[in-house]
Amino acid sequence: MTTNILNNTQADLILFNGRIATQDDRRSFAEAVAIKGDRFLVVGTEKEVMATRGDQTQVIDLRHRTVIPGLNDSHLHLIRGGLNYNLELRWDGVPSLADGLRMLKEQAERTPSPQWVRVVGGWSEFQFAERRLPTLEEINQAAPDTPVFVLHLYDRALLNRAALKTVGYTKDTPQPIGGEIQRDSNGNPTGMLIARPNAMILYATLAQGPKLPYEYQVNSTRHFMREMNRLGITSAIDAGGGFQNYPEDYQVIEDLHKQGLLTVRVAYNLFTQHPKQEREDFANWVTLTKPGNGDDLYRMNGAGEMLVFSAADFEDFLEPRPDLAESLETELTGVVSLLAENHWSFRLHATYDESIDRFLNVFEEVNREIPFNGLHWFFDHAETISDRNIERVKALGGGIAVQHRMAFQGDYFIDRYGKQAAERTPPIARMLELDVPVGAGTDATRVASYNPFVSLYWMVSGKTVGGTTLYPEANRLARMEALRLYTVGSSWFSSEEGKKGAIVPGQLADLAVLTDDYFSISEERIKSLESVLTIVGGKVVYATKEFKDFDPPSVPVLPEWSPIATYGGYYSRPPVTVGALASHICTAICAWFHQPAHKSNCRTGETALNTTGSLSSFWSGTGCDCFAF
Numbered sequence: 001m002t003t004n005i006l007n008n009t010q011a012d013l014i015l016f017n018g019r020i021a022t023q024d025d026r027r028s029f030a031e032a033v034a035i036k037g038d039r040f041l042v043v044g045t046e047k048e049v050m051a052t053r054g055d056q057t058q059v060i061d062l063r064h065r066t067v068i069p070g071l072n073d074s075h076l077h078l079i080r081g082g083l084n085y086n087l088e089l090r091w092d093g094v095p096s097l098a099d100g101l102r103m104l105k106e107q108a109e110r111t112p113s114p115q116w117v118r119v120v121g122g123w124s125e126f127q128f129a130e131r132r133l134p135t136l137e138e139i140n141q142a143a144p145d146t147p148v149f150v151l152h153l154y155d156r157a158l159l160n161r162a163a164l165k166t167v168g169y170t171k172d173t174p175q176p177i178g179g180e181i182q183r184d185s186n187g188n189p190t191g192m193l194i195a196r197p198n199a200m201i202l203y204a205t206l207a208q209g210p211k212l213p214y215e216y217q218v219n220s221t222r223h224f225m226r227e228m229n230r231l232g233i234t235s236a237i238d239a240g241g242g243f244q245n246y247p248e249d250y251q252v253i254e255d256l257h258k259q260g261l262l263t264v265r266v267a268y269n270l271f272t273q274h275p276k277q278e279r280e281d282f283a284n285w286v287t288l289t290k291p292g293n294g295d296d297l298y299r300m301n302g303a304g305e306m307l308v309f310s311a312a313d314f315e316d317f318l319e320p321r322p323d324l325a326e327s328l329e330t331e332l333t334g335v336v337s338l339l340a341e342n343h344w345s346f347r348l349h350a351t352y353d354e355s356i357d358r359f360l361n362v363f364e365e366v367n368r369e370i371p372f373n374g375l376h377w378f379f380d381h382a383e384t385i386s387d388r389n390i391e392r393v394k395a396l397g398g399g400i401a402v403q404h405r406m407a408f409q410g411d412y413f414i415d416r417y418g419k420q421a422a423e424r425t426p427p428i429a430r431m432l433e434l435d436v437p438v439g440a441g442t443d444a445t446r447v448a449s450y451n452p453f454v455s456l457y458w459m460v461s462g463k464t465v466g467g468t469t470l471y472p473e474a475n476r477l478a479r480m481e482a483l484r485l486y487t488v489g490s491s492w493f494s495s496e497e498g499k500k501g502a503i504v505p506g507q508l509a510d511l512a513v514l515t516d517d518y519f520s521i522s523e524e525r526i527k528s529l530e531s532v533l534t535i536v537g538g539k540v541v542y543a544t545k546e547f548k549d550f551d552p553p554s555v556p557v558l559p560e561w562s563p564i565a566t567y568g569g570y571y572s573r574p575p576v577t578v579g580a581l582a583s584h585i586c587t588a589i590c591a592w593f594h595q596p597a598h599k600s601n602c603r604t605g606e607t608a609l610n611t612t613g614s615l616s617s618f619w620s621g622t623g624c625d626c627f628a629f
């Protein structure tokens with residue numbers, strides 16, 4: 001076991017009587033840990049740790065609970081998610097469509113005009129007992145008067161009649177660039193918006209909704225971070241996003257940092273905002289900041305995940321793989337050369353191997369002229385990357401950040417490309433075999449849920465949220481190794497390896513105490529894990545159950561009618577009564593008898609209309625899918 005790294009130093013905090021998965025090089029377990037300031041001081045046996053106890057040391061009995069290093073989501077849209085969290089009705093983890101529609105109806109009744117009810121991603125119909133999407137009729141029945149916007153993955157959005165009226169979509173509205181307004185036989189919008197070929201229409205429509213005032217955005221971000229802490233997350237690498245300009249749209253997170261109110265460590269990337277002007281964006285930003293600026297709680301990380309719009313291989317497995325523009329190579333070369341010259345780390349959204357092949361051609365060419373020299377660069381997603389291209393990533397010193405998008409879209413991928421093709425989407429085991437840096441994450445909050453335990457379940461079980469088996473055993477991970485991607489692995493992606501990710505002396509004192517033993521419970525129960533005690537930098541940021549007395553003072557949710565005030569974030573199952581259990585069983589049986597194959601539910605009744613005239617004034621002329629990340 002490890003020993004005291006600072007002789008005669010008394011700990012500020014000691015946790016003992018636990019099963020601590022240290023994530024050290026030996027993957028060892030410890031009984032106790034001592035913390036001094038924001039660092040781990042001693043990790044080992046209870047006797048070794050108690051030797052650091054002083055008169056002022058706070059001591060917490062872990063009561064045999066399992067402890068893991070704080071989880072680090074290497075791809076999370078935390079800044080954008082925080083600004084909107086209090087506005088959103090989350091269906092993440094909701095077990096049935098009946099429950100979701102009940103929540104929708106209740107929320108519509110309490111939401112004041114002109115606000116909307118927004119269900120913005122993080123769910124899949126396959127998680128529901130009914131295994132289907134809501135119909136437009138059901139949404140209109142649940143909310144006849146309050147505007148409702150329901151986003152499903154990156155492929156469609158459902159609007160009720162009130163929302164259609166609010167956004168002004170009528171029979172005379174022309175079809176937009178980059179999307180489709182579904183019409184009935186009379187040419188009137190039905191309320192279904194289709195992402196074809198990209199998600200611009202979905203997010204451009206969502207952007208028309210009312211925003212929270214600044215003070216409420218601050219409150220919303222604090223509650224979103226607390227939700228992260230509830231799920232054991234202590235660090236996140238923010239992947240930027242469309243209409244997330246720097247530095248203007250970082251003001252809330254900046255102010256929270258200055259006030260000492262961050263409870264999640266944030267390393268943020270800068271996402272280009274202007275199609276055909278991407279190099280100008282980065283040329284401006286390299287004069288304002290650089291990777292590493294900041295501190296251990298809030299720091300700048302580099303460029304991406306969007307570098308140039310022509311390289312956006314938008315993923316929607318209900319649609320064919322997109323063919324990227326011929327201008328890709330020229331535009332991407334200009335931006336990557338600028339980044340390499342200024343030694344900026346960068347990340348790039350990349351779904352398909354065909355896209356990755358072209359991206360790597362550019363990177364290799366730039367590297368010959370301007371050597372990367374240990375620059376931390378990486379691909380995000382890489383669901384269909386080939387072995388050859390994994391080897392090329394390794395040769396260039398890059399990494400791959402993987403997310404559990406297939407847990408939500410795997411059934412669609414199988415329908416289009418076949419079960420065999422889905423067996424390595426992405427080939428994580430092969431990446432690790434080739435010793436490529438791999439970090440885990442979610443890509444939340446829109447296409448997938450932010451719950452890291454759903455992601456861990458996916459990596460361990462190889463299954464979707466609906467239970468469909470995607471991966472053979474060869475492409476599944478042992479629990480310890482999956483956890484390692486979420487801790488030690490992710491630290492590489494913010495150039496903080498050796499600083500955090502493991503419970504070892506000298507590293508940042510971030511940890512989570514779990515509701516159950518991650519290493520021994522059934523695979524299905526992994527999805528239900530939470531933290532009962534979360535510590536960031538030696539300070540308790542979240543506590544419940546037997547540790548409730550350590551929980552920081554609560555902050556009321558603003559506005560009071562927020563869905564979060566009533567339902568919270570990721571669904572927590574209430575105590576099950578006999579009646580409730582019977583209701584869920586009945587729902588499931590009914591769905592089994594009456595539900596047609598999910599293919600027949602996908603975009604039924606679509607009408608593709610020809611369009612004439614320019615839509616540039618209506619859609620701002622961007623033609624981009626920047627909202628899709």
